[in-house]
Amino acid sequence: MAETSGIExxxxxxxxxxxxxxxxxxxxxxxxxxxNDKDHLILLYVKPPxxxxxxxDGTGYLFSxxxxxxxxxxxxxxxxxxxxxxxxxxxNVENVEVKAESGDPRDVICQMVQKWGVDxxxxxxHGYGVIKRAFLGSVSNHCAQNVKCxxxxxxxxxxxxxxx
Amino acid sequence: MAETSGIExxxxxxxxxxxxxxxxxxxxxxxxxxxNDKDHLILLYVKPPxxxxxxxDGTGYLFSxxxxxxxxxxxxxxxxxxxxxxxxxxxNVENVEVKAESGDPRDVICQMVQKWGVDxxxxxxHGYGVIKRAFLGSVSNHCAQNVKCxxxxxxxxxxxxxxx
Numbered sequence: 001m002a003e004t005s006g007i008e009x010x011x012x013x014x015x016x017x018x019x020x021x022x023x024x025x026x027x028x029x030x031x032x033x034x035x036n037d038k039d040h041l042i043l044l045y046v047k048p049p050x051x052x053x054x055x056x057d058g059t060g061y062l063f064s065x066x067x068x069x070x071x072x073x074x075x076x077x078x079x080x081x082x083x084x085x086x087x088x089x090x091x092n093v094e095n096v097e098v099k100a101e102s103g104d105p106r107d108v109i110c111q112m113v114q115k116w117g118v119d120x121x122x123x124x125x126h127g128y129g130v131i132k133r134a135f136l137g138s139v140s141n142h143c144a145q146n147v148k149c150x151x152x153x154x155x156x157x158x159x160x161x162x163x164x
Numbered sequence: 165m166a167e168t169s170g171i172e173x174x175x176x177x178x179x180x181x182x183x184x185x186x187x188x189x190x191x192x193x194x195x196x197x198x199x200n201d202k203d204h205l206i207l208l209y210v211k212p213p214x215x216x217x218x219x220x221d222g223t224g225y226l227f228s229x230x231x232x233x234x235x236x237x238x239x240x241x242x243x244x245x246x247x248x249x250x251x252x253x254x255x256n257v258e259n260v261e262v263k264a265e266s267g268d269p270r271d272v273i274c275q276m277v278q279k280w281g282v283d284x285x286x287x288x289x290h291g292y293g294v295i296k297r298a299f300l301g302s303v304s305n306h307c308a309q310n311v312k313c314x315x316x317x318x319x320x321x322x323x324x325x326x327x328x
Contacts, residue, residue, distance in 0.1 A: 009195070027314060031173070031284065032196060120195065125308070144289070144308060150191060150318040153308050 008038035009119040014109055014139075015045050015086040017078060020124035024154035025089055028122045032152065040095040043086045044112060045079045046105040076100075106142040113147045121147055125155040172202035173283040178273055178303075179209050179250040181242060184288035188318035189253055192286045196316065204259040207250045208276060209243045210269040240264075270306040277311045285311055289319040 013028055015021045025043070083098040090096045101108045113121055123140050144151045177192055179185045189207070247262040254260045265272045277285055287304050308315045 024314075031314075138309075141305065141308070144305070144317050145302075148319055148321065150188075150195075150316055152314055152316045154314040155312055157312065 008040070010040045010042065010117055011120045011122065012042040012044055012113065012116065012118040013086070013122040014105070014124075015043055015082050016105075016124075017082055018124065018126065020126050020154070020156040022086065022089065023156040024122055024124040024152075025086055027154045028152070029090065029093065032120065032122065038095075039093070041090060041093050041097070042116060042118065043083055043090075043096065043098045044109065045082050045086075045098075045100045046108045047075050047079050047100060047102040049103050105139050106146075109139065109143050110146045113143075113149060118147075118149055120150050120152065122152040122154065125153045172204070174204045174206065174281055175284045175286065176206040176208055176277060176280065176282040177250070177286045178269070178288075179207055179246050180269075180288075181246055182288065182290065184290050184318070184320040186250065186253065187320040188286055188288040188316075189250055191318045192316070193253065193257065196284065196286065202259075203257070205254060205257050205261070206280060206282065207247055207254075207260065207262045208273065209246050209250075209262075209264045210272045211239050211243050211264060211266040213267050269303050270310075273303065273307050274310045277307075277313060282311075282313055284314050284316065286316040286318065289317045 011028065011032065013021075013025045015025060079100040083100060087096060087098055099112070101112065109121070109123075112118070121143060123143065125140050126138075140151075140153045144153060175192065175196065177185075177189045179189060243264040247264060251260060251262055263276070265276065273285070273287075276282070285307060287307065289304050290302070304315075304317045308317060
Protein backbone atom coordinates (compact mmCIF):
# COMPACT_ATOMS: atom_id res chain seq x y z
CA MET A 1 0.00 0.00 0.00
CA ALA A 2 1.29 3.45 -0.83
CA GLU A 3 1.71 5.92 1.98
CA THR A 4 -0.93 8.61 1.72
CA SER A 5 -1.96 9.47 5.25
CA GLY A 6 -1.11 12.93 6.45
CA ILE A 7 -1.11 14.53 3.02
CA GLU A 8 -3.54 17.40 2.82
CA UNK A 9 -4.85 17.97 -0.68
CA UNK A 10 -7.15 20.52 -2.23
CA UNK A 11 -9.13 18.74 -4.93
CA UNK A 12 -11.29 20.84 -7.25
CA UNK A 13 -14.05 19.32 -9.38
CA UNK A 14 -15.74 21.48 -12.00
CA UNK A 15 -19.44 20.81 -12.32
CA UNK A 16 -21.99 21.88 -14.86
CA UNK A 17 -25.45 20.99 -16.13
CA UNK A 18 -24.26 17.86 -17.92
CA UNK A 19 -24.29 14.37 -16.47
CA UNK A 20 -20.64 13.92 -17.41
CA UNK A 21 -19.40 16.32 -14.77
CA UNK A 22 -21.45 14.50 -12.12
CA UNK A 23 -19.94 11.25 -13.32
CA UNK A 24 -16.49 12.86 -13.00
CA UNK A 25 -17.32 13.85 -9.42
CA UNK A 26 -18.48 10.34 -8.58
CA UNK A 27 -15.33 8.91 -10.14
CA UNK A 28 -13.25 11.31 -8.08
CA UNK A 29 -14.99 10.32 -4.86
CA UNK A 30 -14.45 6.63 -5.54
CA UNK A 31 -10.96 6.67 -7.03
CA UNK A 32 -9.01 9.75 -6.10
CA UNK A 33 -10.21 11.14 -2.86
CA UNK A 34 -10.30 10.76 0.15
CA UNK A 35 -7.82 8.74 2.02
CA ASN A 36 -7.82 11.04 5.02
CA ASP A 37 -9.98 13.65 6.66
CA LYS A 38 -7.62 16.45 5.72
CA ASP A 39 -8.56 16.33 2.05
CA HIS A 40 -10.54 19.36 0.99
CA LEU A 41 -13.04 19.22 -1.89
CA ILE A 42 -14.01 22.31 -3.88
CA LEU A 43 -16.97 22.13 -6.27
CA LEU A 44 -16.81 24.89 -8.87
CA TYR A 45 -19.61 25.96 -11.18
CA VAL A 46 -18.84 28.63 -13.75
CA LYS A 47 -21.77 30.74 -14.88
CA PRO A 48 -21.74 32.08 -18.43
CA PRO A 49 -20.13 35.49 -18.75
CA UNK A 50 -22.45 38.46 -18.47
CA UNK A 51 -22.83 39.73 -21.99
CA UNK A 52 -23.42 43.42 -22.55
CA UNK A 53 -26.05 43.41 -25.24
CA UNK A 54 -26.67 46.35 -27.49
CA UNK A 55 -30.34 47.32 -27.72
CA UNK A 56 -30.66 45.35 -30.93
CA ASP A 57 -28.62 42.35 -31.85
CA GLY A 58 -27.66 41.55 -35.43
CA THR A 59 -31.01 40.02 -36.26
CA GLY A 60 -33.04 42.93 -34.94
CA TYR A 61 -34.30 41.25 -31.77
CA LEU A 62 -34.59 43.47 -28.76
CA PHE A 63 -32.83 42.43 -25.54
CA SER A 64 -34.68 44.44 -22.94
CA UNK A 65 -33.42 44.84 -19.40
CA UNK A 66 -36.24 42.52 -18.33
CA UNK A 67 -34.91 39.77 -20.52
CA UNK A 68 -31.32 40.16 -19.36
CA UNK A 69 -32.48 40.23 -15.72
CA UNK A 70 -34.48 37.05 -16.31
CA UNK A 71 -31.48 35.41 -17.98
CA UNK A 72 -29.30 36.23 -15.00
CA UNK A 73 -31.90 34.94 -12.55
CA UNK A 74 -32.20 31.68 -14.47
CA UNK A 75 -28.42 31.40 -14.63
CA UNK A 76 -28.21 31.80 -10.85
CA UNK A 77 -30.91 29.18 -10.32
CA UNK A 78 -29.10 26.76 -12.59
CA UNK A 79 -25.85 27.34 -10.68
CA UNK A 80 -27.53 26.68 -7.34
CA UNK A 81 -29.27 23.58 -8.68
CA UNK A 82 -26.07 22.12 -10.10
CA UNK A 83 -24.07 22.80 -6.95
CA UNK A 84 -26.81 21.35 -4.75
CA UNK A 85 -26.92 18.20 -6.87
CA UNK A 86 -23.13 17.91 -6.76
CA UNK A 87 -22.97 18.45 -3.01
CA UNK A 88 -25.56 15.74 -2.57
CA UNK A 89 -23.08 13.24 -3.99
CA UNK A 90 -20.45 14.18 -1.39
CA UNK A 91 -22.12 12.85 1.74
CA ASN A 92 -19.03 11.00 2.84
CA VAL A 93 -16.64 13.93 2.54
CA GLU A 94 -16.16 16.16 5.54
CA ASN A 95 -14.65 19.24 3.92
CA VAL A 96 -16.71 20.35 0.94
CA GLU A 97 -16.92 23.89 -0.36
CA VAL A 98 -19.11 25.09 -3.23
CA LYS A 99 -18.17 28.03 -5.43
CA ALA A 100 -19.97 29.80 -8.27
CA GLU A 101 -17.99 32.15 -10.46
CA SER A 102 -18.83 33.98 -13.68
CA GLY A 103 -16.84 34.17 -16.89
CA ASP A 104 -15.31 32.09 -19.61
CA PRO A 105 -14.91 28.69 -17.92
CA ARG A 106 -11.50 28.17 -19.52
CA ASP A 107 -10.10 31.29 -17.89
CA VAL A 108 -12.04 31.03 -14.63
CA ILE A 109 -11.01 27.43 -13.94
CA CYS A 110 -7.33 28.17 -14.58
CA GLN A 111 -7.46 31.28 -12.41
CA MET A 112 -9.20 29.51 -9.53
CA VAL A 113 -6.75 26.60 -9.60
CA GLN A 114 -3.98 29.10 -8.98
CA LYS A 115 -5.90 31.35 -6.58
CA TRP A 116 -7.09 28.54 -4.31
CA GLY A 117 -3.88 26.51 -4.45
CA VAL A 118 -5.58 23.47 -5.95
CA ASP A 119 -3.54 20.25 -5.92
CA UNK A 120 -5.69 18.23 -8.32
CA UNK A 121 -8.26 19.40 -10.88
CA UNK A 122 -10.97 16.93 -11.95
CA UNK A 123 -13.30 17.58 -14.85
CA UNK A 124 -15.49 15.89 -17.42
CA UNK A 125 -13.87 15.58 -20.79
CA HIS A 126 -16.53 17.49 -22.63
CA GLY A 127 -16.47 20.34 -20.21
CA TYR A 128 -19.13 22.89 -19.77
CA GLY A 129 -22.18 21.68 -21.63
CA VAL A 130 -23.02 21.06 -25.22
CA ILE A 131 -24.02 24.58 -26.19
CA LYS A 132 -21.18 26.40 -24.52
CA ARG A 133 -18.69 23.90 -25.91
CA ALA A 134 -19.81 24.74 -29.42
CA PHE A 135 -18.74 28.32 -28.85
CA LEU A 136 -15.79 27.86 -26.58
CA GLY A 137 -14.09 24.67 -27.73
CA SER A 138 -12.89 22.04 -25.32
CA VAL A 139 -12.50 23.43 -21.83
CA SER A 140 -10.70 20.33 -20.58
CA ASN A 141 -8.07 20.56 -23.33
CA HIS A 142 -7.41 24.18 -22.49
CA CYS A 143 -7.15 23.53 -18.76
CA ALA A 144 -4.93 20.47 -19.20
CA GLN A 145 -2.50 22.64 -21.11
CA ASN A 146 -2.60 25.66 -18.86
CA VAL A 147 -2.97 24.70 -15.22
CA LYS A 148 0.11 23.71 -13.27
CA CYS A 149 -1.41 20.98 -11.12
CA UNK A 150 -2.32 17.45 -12.25
CA UNK A 151 -5.57 17.31 -14.23
CA UNK A 152 -7.93 14.35 -14.33
CA UNK A 153 -10.14 14.22 -17.41
CA UNK A 154 -13.05 11.85 -16.97
CA UNK A 155 -15.27 10.58 -19.76
CA UNK A 156 -18.64 9.13 -19.03
CA UNK A 157 -18.82 5.62 -20.51
CA UNK A 158 -21.11 5.46 -23.52
CA UNK A 159 -23.22 2.69 -22.07
CA UNK A 160 -24.49 5.06 -19.40
CA UNK A 161 -23.99 8.29 -21.27
CA UNK A 162 -27.64 9.11 -21.91
CA UNK A 163 -27.82 12.45 -23.57
CA UNK A 164 -24.08 13.16 -23.47
CA MET B 165 -14.42 8.55 3.78
CA ALA B 166 -15.45 7.33 0.35
CA GLU B 167 -15.99 3.64 -0.19
CA THR B 168 -13.21 2.25 -2.31
CA SER B 169 -12.47 -1.20 -0.95
CA GLY B 170 -13.25 -4.11 -3.20
CA ILE B 171 -12.86 -2.18 -6.45
CA GLU B 172 -10.29 -3.76 -8.70
CA UNK B 173 -8.66 -1.26 -11.02
CA UNK B 174 -6.12 -1.52 -13.80
CA UNK B 175 -4.01 1.63 -13.69
CA UNK B 176 -1.58 2.25 -16.53
CA UNK B 177 1.29 4.73 -16.24
CA UNK B 178 3.28 5.58 -19.35
CA UNK B 179 6.97 6.06 -18.65
CA UNK B 180 9.79 7.43 -20.77
CA UNK B 181 13.30 8.82 -20.43
CA UNK B 182 12.11 12.13 -18.98
CA UNK B 183 11.86 12.89 -15.28
CA UNK B 184 8.30 14.11 -15.75
CA UNK B 185 6.94 10.62 -16.36
CA UNK B 186 8.69 9.38 -13.20
CA UNK B 187 7.13 12.28 -11.33
CA UNK B 188 3.73 11.25 -12.76
CA UNK B 189 4.30 7.71 -11.50
CA UNK B 190 5.24 8.95 -8.02
CA UNK B 191 2.18 11.18 -8.00
CA UNK B 192 0.02 8.24 -8.99
CA UNK B 193 1.43 6.07 -6.21
CA UNK B 194 0.81 8.74 -3.61
CA UNK B 195 -2.54 10.10 -4.78
CA UNK B 196 -4.44 7.69 -6.95
CA UNK B 197 -3.47 4.17 -6.16
CA UNK B 198 -3.66 1.90 -4.15
CA UNK B 199 -6.37 1.61 -1.66
CA ASN B 200 -6.51 -2.16 -1.86
CA ASP B 201 -4.37 -5.08 -2.92
CA LYS B 202 -6.50 -5.80 -5.96
CA ASP B 203 -5.28 -2.74 -7.83
CA HIS B 204 -3.09 -3.66 -10.75
CA LEU B 205 -0.37 -1.32 -12.03
CA ILE B 206 0.91 -1.49 -15.61
CA LEU B 207 4.06 0.45 -16.56
CA LEU B 208 4.25 1.04 -20.31
CA TYR B 209 7.27 2.20 -22.24
CA VAL B 210 6.85 2.82 -25.96
CA LYS B 211 9.94 2.44 -28.08
CA PRO B 212 10.28 4.59 -31.18
CA PRO B 213 8.84 2.99 -34.30
CA UNK B 214 11.26 0.95 -36.37
CA UNK B 215 11.97 3.07 -39.40
CA UNK B 216 12.79 1.37 -42.67
CA UNK B 217 15.64 3.48 -43.95
CA UNK B 218 16.59 3.61 -47.56
CA UNK B 219 20.31 3.06 -48.19
CA UNK B 220 20.81 6.83 -48.35
CA ASP B 221 18.71 9.39 -46.60
CA GLY B 222 18.02 12.81 -48.06
CA THR B 223 21.36 14.22 -46.98
CA GLY B 224 23.40 11.39 -48.46
CA TYR B 225 24.31 9.70 -45.17
CA LEU B 226 24.46 5.96 -45.27
CA PHE B 227 22.34 3.99 -42.76
CA SER B 228 24.11 0.63 -42.77
CA UNK B 229 22.54 -2.44 -41.21
CA UNK B 230 25.17 -2.12 -38.46
CA UNK B 231 23.90 1.32 -37.56
CA UNK B 232 20.24 0.30 -37.51
CA UNK B 233 21.10 -2.77 -35.42
CA UNK B 234 22.98 -0.56 -32.97
CA UNK B 235 20.08 1.87 -32.81
CA UNK B 236 17.69 -0.94 -31.99
CA UNK B 237 20.01 -2.33 -29.34
CA UNK B 238 20.33 1.08 -27.72
CA UNK B 239 16.57 1.54 -27.91
CA UNK B 240 16.05 -1.80 -26.13
CA UNK B 241 18.59 -0.86 -23.45
CA UNK B 242 16.86 2.48 -22.88
CA UNK B 243 13.50 0.72 -22.56
CA UNK B 244 14.86 -1.72 -20.01
CA UNK B 245 16.56 1.05 -18.04
CA UNK B 246 13.43 3.20 -17.93
CA UNK B 247 11.20 0.31 -16.88
CA UNK B 248 13.67 -0.80 -14.21
CA UNK B 249 13.83 2.73 -12.81
CA UNK B 250 10.04 2.96 -12.84
CA UNK B 251 9.57 -0.43 -11.19
CA UNK B 252 12.01 0.64 -8.49
CA UNK B 253 9.52 3.34 -7.44
CA UNK B 254 6.74 0.78 -6.98
CA UNK B 255 8.08 -1.13 -4.00
CA ASN B 256 4.83 -0.85 -2.12
CA VAL B 257 2.60 -2.13 -4.89
CA GLU B 258 1.97 -5.85 -5.09
CA ASN B 259 0.75 -6.19 -8.66
CA VAL B 260 3.10 -4.45 -11.07
CA GLU B 261 3.58 -5.40 -14.69
CA VAL B 262 6.06 -3.82 -17.10
CA LYS B 263 5.45 -3.64 -20.84
CA ALA B 264 7.56 -2.37 -23.72
CA GLU B 265 5.87 -1.83 -27.07
CA SER B 266 7.06 -0.26 -30.31
CA GLY B 267 5.36 2.35 -32.44
CA ASP B 268 3.97 5.84 -32.41
CA PRO B 269 3.29 6.40 -28.69
CA ARG B 270 0.01 8.16 -29.45
CA ASP B 271 -1.39 5.12 -31.20
CA VAL B 272 0.25 2.50 -29.00
CA ILE B 273 -0.99 4.02 -25.74
CA CYS B 274 -4.57 4.31 -27.01
CA GLN B 275 -4.49 0.75 -28.34
CA MET B 276 -3.08 -0.70 -25.13
CA VAL B 277 -5.63 1.11 -22.97
CA GLN B 278 -8.34 -0.68 -24.91
CA LYS B 279 -6.54 -4.03 -25.26
CA TRP B 280 -5.67 -4.34 -21.57
CA GLY B 281 -8.94 -2.94 -20.25
CA VAL B 282 -7.25 -0.06 -18.45
CA ASP B 283 -9.43 1.83 -15.95
CA UNK B 284 -7.17 4.86 -15.46
CA UNK B 285 -4.35 6.18 -17.64
CA UNK B 286 -1.67 8.33 -15.98
CA UNK B 287 0.94 10.24 -17.95
CA UNK B 288 3.26 13.21 -17.82
CA UNK B 289 1.91 16.25 -19.59
CA HIS B 290 4.79 16.55 -21.97
CA GLY B 291 4.63 12.94 -22.94
CA TYR B 292 7.36 11.02 -24.55
CA GLY B 293 10.51 13.07 -24.35
CA VAL B 294 11.66 16.32 -25.79
CA ILE B 295 12.88 15.06 -29.16
CA LYS B 296 9.98 12.80 -29.96
CA ARG B 297 7.53 15.48 -28.88
CA ALA B 298 8.99 17.84 -31.45
CA PHE B 299 8.02 15.40 -34.18
CA LEU B 300 4.84 13.95 -32.75
CA GLY B 301 3.14 16.81 -30.94
CA SER B 302 1.62 16.36 -27.51
CA VAL B 303 1.00 12.72 -26.74
CA SER B 304 -1.04 13.51 -23.65
CA ASN B 305 -3.41 15.76 -25.59
CA HIS B 306 -3.98 13.06 -28.16
CA CYS B 307 -4.59 10.38 -25.56
CA ALA B 308 -6.90 12.56 -23.47
CA GLN B 309 -9.06 13.02 -26.53
CA ASN B 310 -9.03 9.45 -27.76
CA VAL B 311 -9.01 6.98 -24.89
CA LYS B 312 -12.29 6.08 -23.24
CA CYS B 313 -11.08 5.79 -19.64
CA UNK B 314 -10.23 8.67 -17.31
CA UNK B 315 -6.83 10.24 -18.03
CA UNK B 316 -4.61 11.89 -15.44
CA UNK B 317 -2.15 14.40 -16.88
CA UNK B 318 0.60 15.26 -14.43
CA UNK B 319 2.99 18.18 -14.79
CA UNK B 320 6.22 18.24 -12.88
CA UNK B 321 6.37 21.46 -10.84
CA UNK B 322 8.89 23.90 -12.25
CA UNK B 323 10.74 24.21 -8.97
CA UNK B 324 11.90 20.61 -9.26
CA UNK B 325 11.70 20.29 -13.01
CA UNK B 326 15.42 20.27 -13.74
CA UNK B 327 15.88 19.62 -17.41
CA UNK B 328 12.20 19.25 -18.20
